[in-house]
Amino acid sequence: MGGGPVLKKADDFRGTVRRIVALLRRDRLRLASVLGFGVLMVLGMLAVPTVLGRATDLVIDGTAGGGVDFGGLALILGLAVAITLVTFAITVSNGRTIAKLAQTMAFDLREEADRKLASLPLSYFDSRPRGEVLSRVTNDIDNLTQTVGQVTQRVVQGVLFLIGVPIMMLTISPLLTLVVVLTLPLTVLAARVIGKRSQPRFARQWATTGKLNGHVEEMITGHQLVTLFGRRAEGAAVFERYNGDLYENSVRAQWVSALLGPTMAFLGLVTYVLVAVVGGLQVAAGVLSFGQIQAFIQYTGQFSNPLNMLAALFGQVQSAVASGERVFEFLDAEEQSPEPAVAxxxxxxxxxxxxxxxxxxxxxxxxxxxxxxxxxxAEPGQTVAIVGPTGAGKTTLVNLLMRFYDLDAGRITVDGVDVSEVERERLRRRIGMVLQDTWLFDGTIAENIAYGRPDATREEVVAAADAAHADHFIRTLPDGYDTVVGAEEGSLSAGERQLVTIARAFLIDPSILILDEATSSVDTRTEMLVQQGMVALRQGRTSFVIAHRLSTIRDADVIVVMEHGQVIEQGEHEVLLKSGGAYARLYEAQFARPAVEEEEPAGRA
Structure with a gap:
């Protein structure tokens, strides 16, 4: 527990990209709109150089022939302006569509993550820092979807340009087109080499982000404890180490991916020089006109610009894919065993x-x-107290009853029904549980008490609080039952928070009750009052009480003593004391007074 995330090597780039594309394909209408807008936008941009080349030839021919056809020139330039305005409108519409497409994917991923959180076994969270899981559900999903929104339009536009520009080039000069295409393998090679080096670094960057988030979450949650034990310096040292690792991994990832931009720019410059030299020779030989070479040079820029643009986005794509791998790893995590097929x-x-x-x-x-x-x-209506040293398996026993974990062997039955053959929700509706660690969500005290029964009336909530001896202190609060509390709210003491959780158990009226050190945070007087309420609550219900303070379970019908996962003794309080076994030793160790005689100092009478 608390270790770093276990990540597979970032070698499934293609598989992750396919899954991202599959997510986009869920919104087929918008995806088709993006592709359609992209085609229209590229067609408009491809048409402009040809139109302007025609205008150049018209001016040059007119100058050589004694007059420029300004009417025809105006029509050509007007056409160029019209195409540009329409292309701009299409680009704006496409940007809005892509924003909706990306946010729809984010919405779907968050919903899938929420469903996944509800279906994962408790063991998944026990083996990972909470901040690491939170990082995947928040940071990684945000990074993935934001990058998709930024990259999709440019990638679609770039790919279409890489298809359309060569076609337009071929219509002007196959020879110059060949010159441009010959530089393409160098571009692909550079992208592959740099990509293989940057992708693992981005994976390490986001893995380190998860570690850092996990540490920060622990430091914030345990702030009082950290301060109390004077561990701020150690916590700061761990933060500095993780922050330093994140800095190093981020710099390396960004630096390697940034190499692609200058490389692509250099190759584009080489291509431009070659086209200018060969094209100039063809113009001098009369093979091409000035307008054609002008258009071809513009197409050369349109061909290299997508490559440069994709190179500039390469780091973002690598980062998004690394986040995508972490998100999909979370979504692919093994879920708890399925519910019975026939229940x-x-x-x-x-x-x-x-x-x-x-x-x-x-x-x-x-x-x-x-x-x-x-x-x-445990027979119906009995109160079964479970005692034993730490690590004996007491809490594990009730976790198995609640089906938080599945058994390795054997079975647990309730009224003769195997709990593994009952839907978890149906089983848990019959069980009330009060834990040693209190938990309140952000909301009013009344809403917290009614958490298990949202439809409960205010009178029922007050009755449950009164039974748990919480009504008095609640009414002394500024807003009474409407006082807002939360997970980290400091307006309630630990004992008061415990009373609220006990009232929550009263309200759902369970058939089986589990109390895991339920009175550990209340004072002695409050404990006596709560014990009286518990006696009333346990009437007619089977109760399992886990306790370290043996004074709280003297009236239990059966006391079960556990050691190393085994029941070594069971019986009533007085019987177990007289037997002189493990329970008697625990009781004596807890209540016997230390018999230490103080020796008189030497020389004193």
Whole structure:
């Protein structure tokens, strides 16, 4: 956990580009409009040099023949102006269409990412920094779609120019066209060489961005803890290292990709010189007119400009493809096991609450067993307390019941129904859970309590808060139940936030209740009040209580002691104490007074 992202080498450039194009093809109408506008725009630009070449020949012929046909010249120039204005209007329309096309792709990718987040197993988030996942869903998607919006029009225009310009050149001079085409292999070779060197660097750039975001997210979330333990300097050092790595990788990526621009400009200049020399000789020999060589030189610029433009965009394209690989890697991540193909629609509609763990085995890592062949049964209405040292598997047990993880072996049943054969949502609707780590979203206290039942009335929300002994402190707040709180809101104490989450569990009226150190953040008096409320809440419900403070689970029907993923003892509080086993040792270690006698200093009577 907390390690850097695992990235495959950036060697699937073509595959990533194909997937990006496939995303664009979803919006076929706009994509067709972009291509259509591109064709019209290029045709207009290709027509202008020929028209202006004709105007040049008209002037030269008129000068040589004793008079210029100014009427004909005006018509030709008017045609050139009209073509230019129409081309401008088409370019503006095309830009708007491309903006919509790119933002539609961004919208679709964000929706896919949101659905993916909901379908990924908990193990995916356990094995990655949150900031790294966030970077892929935000930064990488933004970089990809913004680049697509900037590049699409120019790429379409450039490709069409590379097709149309040679055709127009051939109509003027096949020999000069051959001179231009002979320089093309050098251009392609330069693009391939520089591309192979820059793409891995862009992949490292965005991977380092993910690491940096993950670190910043941790530092912001744990700001108080970092300050308390005086780790600002260490955090700043890690930030400086990641920031330095990002700087180095970004500079290298941009520098290598930037080499293509000057290279293309140099090759374009060579082409222009060759065309000028050979074309001048053909004009002198009377093979070409001045207007034709003028048009051809303009076409030479139109042929080299797309290449230079594509070269200038090359770095952006490489960066976007690197981001695309990271986004697609996220979207391709293995999802949680699918829901049962045929689920009993009536399963768990009316839950009595008998929960059985039958020969259950589970491990987070393949070579590190955690729970092996565990058997445990909770009868309807029982309160089962689970105790044991850290790492014994207590929280894992309830996570398996909630199907946050899938079993390696065995099965878990509720009222005899295998939970793996029940839809996760249907199962979880019957279970209420209060965690040690409180979580409140940005909204009012009433909305937070009603999170599991958005349709609950204000009276039901108040009743749940009152049962959790949260009503009194809520009413003392400036806006009462309409007070706005959030994940990082500091207006509520840790205990008050815990009471709000307990009220949330009261409101959904679950059949099975899971309390994972639910009173760990409340003071002793509040804990007594909450325990009274919990007794009422547990009536008629099967409850699993995970606790380190053994004073909170004395009244449990069954106390289960776990070590190394195994149940080593179970029974009532008094019975386990008298047995003198593991529970008795835990209890004695927690409540026995230290018997340390202070020795009198030497020489004192």
């Amino acid at each position: 009993d629609a009536a399963a768990l509609e009316s839950v009595r609450g008998r929960v059985a763990f039958e020969d259950v085995s589970f491990r987070y890592l393949e070579d590190e067993p955690l729970i092996e062949h565990l058997w445990l049964t």
